[in-house]
Amino acid sequence: MTTPLALLRQHSLTDLVRDEIERCIAAGQLEPGAKLVEADWAARLQVSRGPVREAFRALEQAGLVRNEKHRGVFVRRVSGAEAGELAALCTVLEEAACRTLAARIDAAQVADLRARLDHMRDTLAHTDADTPYTQAREAFRDALVAAAGNDKLHEAYRRAVREWRLSPRDALTDAARERSYARHRAILNALASRDAEEAAALMRAQD
Secondary structure: OOOHHHHHHHHHHHHHHHHHHHHHHHOOOOOOOOEEOHHHHHHHHOOOHHHHHHHHHHHHHOOOEEEEOOOEEEEOOOOHHHHHHHHHHHHHHHHHHHHHHHOOOOHHHHHHHHHHHHHHHHHOOOOOOOHHHHHHHHHHHHHHHHHOOOHHHHHHHHHHHHHHOOOOOOOOOHHHHHHHHHHHHHHHHHHHOOOHHHHHHHHHOOO
16 A cells, blocks of 8 residues: 555655656747657656656646657647637736736735846846746746735636747847836836736736
């Protein structure tokens, strides 16, 4: 009989494997269409194949990989049409978060978001790559949605973002990053002023 300690260890290892694969996908180290080999990941993370198999199942449920019969497990490809739907869903959830947060935001939340906004500003100097700014922008938005205090909304948002990351996207130009940063600064100012509609309207603009 499996002991509670063994079950806990198995669950922890599964989480470790899932988180590492998800990190690699988010960082672009595993591109859409890449094949995930159970034995390779077990060796790479020095775990048995059981947690890897369970992690693959969890990633499939999260919409990040697909399991093709007799072929294996692959990082999902997201079509342009699906990417548009996911982007629209993210925007709806972000707007809802803005409206909720504006009514309850406190000084500590403003300070946290301000720090994340400052990090976005600092990444503007990375003119050789779009990734640092994009990651900082996503971190700001995720923190904003989390601050709204609705766990289900945040969970749905994170899932949509994880899937959206699998879609092909053009890098932002320097000018586009500057405009994006200015808009996010205006979003935070609107939230700090408890102007829900202004924050939501600014969030609705795309970059």
